[in-house]
Amino acid sequence: MGNLLGNIIFLPWIKVSLILALVYLAYIDLRTFRLPDSITLVLILSGLLFNGFSEKGLVFFQDSVIGAILGYASLWLLNTLYRLIKKQDGIGMGDAKLLAALGAWLGWFALPEILLMASLTGLIGGFIWLQWNKQNHRSAFPFGPFLAIAGIIELLWPQTLQTLLLSHLA
Numbered sequence: 001m002g003n004l005l006g007n008i009i010f011l012p013w014i015k016v017s018l019i020l021a022l023v024y025l026a027y028i029d030l031r032t033f034r035l036p037d038s039i040t041l042v043l044i045l046s047g048l049l050f051n052g053f054s055e056k057g058l059v060f061f062q063d064s065v066i067g068a069i070l071g072y073a074s075l076w077l078l079n080t081l082y083r084l085i086k087k088q089d090g091i092g093m094g095d096a097k098l099l100a101a102l103g104a105w106l107g108w109f110a111l112p113e114i115l116l117m118a119s120l121t122g123l124i125g126g127f128i129w130l131q132w133n134k135q136n137h138r139s140a141f142p143f144g145p146f147l148a149i150a151g152i153i154e155l156l157w158p159q160t161l162q163t164l165l166l167s168h169l170a
């Protein structure tokens with residue numbers, strides 16, 4: 001009973017801590033266009049450790065490892081292809097590390113939904129950002145806040161987008 005009670009109290013605090021870290025990263029990225037390694041790398045490591053050693057992990061350890069690798073590799077590959085075509089970076093590697101952290105915490109199967117939500121909200125938010133700051137469509141805007149928001153949604157309400165899409169198809 002004591003262990004069960006400890007886990008019931010422990011897991012919400014882990015989720016709150018993760019949400020606070022993601023909100024803080026979003027704030028930093030909005031202000032500086034940077035996602036510090038001191039936070040993103042700690043989030044990757046802590047996600048792997050939590051899912052690997054806690055009996056109340058959010059996902060299986062192997063899903064966590066694959067999520068961290070695929071999270072980073074997908075945005076690294078996207079940026080590499082963009083750089084080959086445009087001769088400049090299209091996305092920061094801080095964003096890749098943030099997606100790796102989300103993959104480490106939430107597993108590889110959450111990544112497509114996180115990327116889709118972040119991309120859709122990023123299109124809308126990016127347009128608003130550029131209009132607000134009176135910049136043209138070639139100007140940079142931070143993508144980390146949209147990844148963070150999508151990660152929080154996926155943490156609190158897993159498979160939300162999938163459920164919404166499938167409910168409209170049925």
